[in-house]
Amino acid sequence: MRQIIWTILCVSLGTAHTASAKSAMFNQKWQLPNEVIHFETLSSDSNITISTSTSLLKTLAINESKESRSPASWFDWVPTGAPLQxxxxxxxxxxxxxxLLSLPKSNDNLFKYEIDNYFKLCGAALSLRNGHNFKALIEGVTTKYDFQDHPDIRSVRFYFKTGETNKGVLALKKDGRPHPLIVVKCGIFCDAEADATVRVVLMHLFDESPFHVLMIGNHTGTNNINSNGRVNIGGFYEGLELFSIGHWAKSKSPFKDFISEVHGVGISLGGSASLFASLYNEYNLLNQEKVFNSFIAYCPVVRLKPALDHLFGDKIRKALASQVIWQQMLSSYPYVRELQNEIDPKHRPESRRFPEILGRLALSFLSRFHPMDFVAPFQGLLIDEASDLWVANDFLKHAQEVSTPTFVWASRNDPVVEARENTESLYRYLQTSPNKAIMTYRVPYGSHCAKSVSYNWDSISTILRSYFF
Structure with a gap:
């Protein structure tokens, strides 16, 4: 009732937006609440550490692996780009x-047909090495790449109008020609530093592809939390940040003249950001054109609440996930006032309570915004209860509004993001309410986001690279 009353008031003022009013909104002025106001390149960071996300995924893999747990299989290894078998x-x-490159541009039906045929023909052979088990997840998080020593890759920091900051990694081709820019949101606990996601994505999309790449830290990263004095989670707001950075890169960045087009990628929890960025992309144009040309949501969270409930409520995962996030909360305790009001550092909550705690912390942050601060299609949205937060972070409710090509790629054996209420729910929804712009594809294996080692490395790199062409 509260939201209905607020919406009626907005309509009476001519400010409420719906999907049917999208065309009218294209000509309206809008302003990003988290507009990029400053950008800087950082010096080489000698204090880069292994991220919490890498530690969590490695712990999950090692504890759940049914194979021999030889420490030799946990050592760092350096991918060469060659087939793994x-x-x-x-x-x-x-x-x-x-x-794939011979296909008509933006014909996702033919693209899906080709990769489906490829995995039907070759999937069994390509996954013989470690596709069926957690060894893939272990190898995925132990890839070694000292990208901070690469002359064309730099750590960067963004400053936003809200007062927030976020770190990133910028990789630019230095041939003086325009290239597509891939803006990437990494996953849970990722600070865009020495994270497995960052290493793998840079290898696939920068070293093995003709793209510029800009990796963006996740709001659940420890450094992000401490630097901003707040806890936030979910694609509703992180997608707005992804969109804001893409908008800045295309219109104001010092390298804008060397960008031919902009694409978005989100990994795991960052996948939720890419899905919501595809939504913001529909309503908020730059010089009457869309900011992003396409998106990939890779092993994504589609519905935040079910994803968190699964992670903190399923068998052995709940103990491991709650231990990792509890340690993170303790390290952030001195920096976040809301965290000090929420937890007792001497008593760890039960695992099942962590989604509720994270929800309240994120709600505390988002409630700082006036409903009219948000941009379409959420301008006027009131978020002052936990239920508002979960509804706002459920992409399923907005899947019909997207017309930008969006590739949702998941694996059926995902031990981290529960498929039934996330990617499978999106797949089921699109079966009954089709949207040609959203292509969903699920491979049997992948152990969350480790498709590069569940199957042959070069095959996965080829598919990711070809989609943007």
């Missing part, structure tokens, strides 16, 4: 790339 001639990644 021999493959039949018809499964060669170069042949796949030729077929």
């Amino acid at each position: 021999a493959a039949p001639a018809e499964c060669d990644a170069h042949l796949l790339e030729q077929r």
Whole structure:
């Protein structure tokens, strides 16, 4: 009732927005609440540490692996871009790339048809090495790449109009020609530093592809929490940040003249941000054009509340996940006033209470905004109860509003993001309410976001790279 009353008031003032009013909104002025106001390149960070997300995923993998737990399998390794195992001639990644690049641009039906045929023909052979088990997840989080030593890669920091900051990693081609820019939101606990996600994405999309890449830290990263004195989670606001940075890169960045187009990627929890950024992309144009050309949501969270309930309520995962996030809360305790009001550092809450705690902390942050601070399609949205937060972070309710090409790629054996209420729920929804702009595809294996080692490295790199062409 409270939201209905507020919406009626907004309509009476001519400010409420719905999907049917989208075309009218294209010509309205809008302003990002978290507009980028400053950007700086950081010196080489000698204090880069292994992120909490890498520690969590490695712990989950090691504890759940049914194979021999030889420490040798946990050592760092350096991918070369070559296939991880021999493959039949018809499964060669170069042949796949030729077929994908020969397709009409933006024809997702044909793209899905080709990769589906490829995995039906080659999936079993490509996944023989470690696709069926948690070894893939272990290898995925132990990839070694000292990207901070790369001459074309720099750590950066963004400053926003809200007073927030966020770290990132910027990789630019230095050939003087325009290239597509891929803006990437990494996953839970990721500070865009020495994180497995950052390493793998830079190898796939920068070293092995003709793209600029800009990695953005997740709001659940410890450094992000401490620097901003707040806790936030979910694609509703992180997607707005992703969109804001893409908008800045295309219109105001010092390298804007070297960008041919902008694409978005979100990994895991960051996948929720890419989905919501695709939504903001529909309503908020730059010079009458969309900011982003396409998106990939990779092993994404689609519905925040079910994803958190699963992570903190399922068998062994709940003990591991709650231990990791509790340690993070303790390290952030001195920096976040709301955290000091929420927890007793001497008594760890039960695992099942962590989604509730995270929800209240995020609600405390988002309630600082006036409803009219948000941009379409959420301008006028009132968020002052936990239920408002969970509804705002449920992408399923907005899937019909997206017309920007969006590739949702997940694995069926995901031990971190529960598929039934996330990517599978989106798949089921699109079966009954089709949207040609959103392509969902699920492979049998992948152990969350470790498709690069569940299958052959070069095959996954080929598919990611080809989608943006």
